[in-house]
Amino acid sequence: MITKDCNPIFIMLADDHTLIRQGMIFILDAAGLNYKAFHASNFEQIRDCINSHHIHIAIIDAHFPEGNSLQIVSEIKEKNPHIKILIFSGIDENIHALKYLNAGANGFLSKLSEEEEIQQAILDIINKGEYISPATQTLLMNSLNNRNLVNPLLYLTERELEVARMYSAGLGNLEIANMLDVKQNTISTIKKRIFKKLNIENIVALIELIKNHS
Incomplete structure (x- = not known):
């Protein structure tokens, strides 16, 4: 547990938008924390910051121009398991929170949250080592009975x-059909089932799911 009365808390603010990082500084100041902030706007800067400073708390966006931050979260936790990671993002918590927690994050917070909730989430990460919102608590309880919530690919045959x-x-359809020795329209039918089960609309979204959960 880290408290306000100890030495400065080293906090990394990782987001490709300067305004988001500056807004977080405002909230940290309002919380009365004794802290030192380090800024990162891309994956390379995140790695440099982690390697150069003894970071206690990492507040990281879920998406950067280079892609989602699932891999960087896993990388941080593998090398520095003591670092507490709070994902702070505009993506849908109900869809994405569990996969980030599964990757090693200690909490997931929506950028749509009120200032008081953001401050509380940071304090929970500092003092309890985790932040679990009511929405994520529900997801976690449901996932105990439905492991597909953690990995949607498990819905597929x-x-x-x-x-x-x-x-x-x-x-493409023809290449897959030839490799599996089936008709092309059979592959088209399977594709429709895949999209329906995964609740996606295009190949780009499918590639992202495969990358995140394989």
């Missing part, structure tokens, strides 16, 4: 997952 991975590798 073995054949559907095989086809999904082929699509994510850049193959």
Whole structure:
């Protein structure tokens, strides 16, 4: 546990938008914390910051121009398990929170949250080592009975997952059909089932899911 009365808390603010980082500074100041902030706007700066400073708390956006931050979260936790990570993002908590917690994050907070909730989340991360919002608590409870919430690819059959991975590798309907020795319209039907089960609309979203959960 880290308290306000100890030495300065080293906090990394990682977001590609300067205004978000500056807004977080305002909230940290309002909380009366004894802290030192380090800024990062991309993955390279995140790695440099982690390697150069003894970071206690990392507040990280879920998405950067380079892609989502799932890999960087796992990387941080593998090398520095003591660092507490709070994901602060505008993406849908109900859809994405569990995969970030599964990657090693200690909390997930929406950028739509009120200032008081943001401040409380930071204090919980500092004093309790985690922040679990009511929405995420519900997700966690539901995931105990439905592991597909953690990994949506588990909704797919073995054949559907095989086809999904082929699509994510850049193959088209005809190529997949030839490789699996089935008709092209069969692959088209499987594709529709995959999209429906995963609640996605295009190959880009499928590639992202495969990358995040494979």
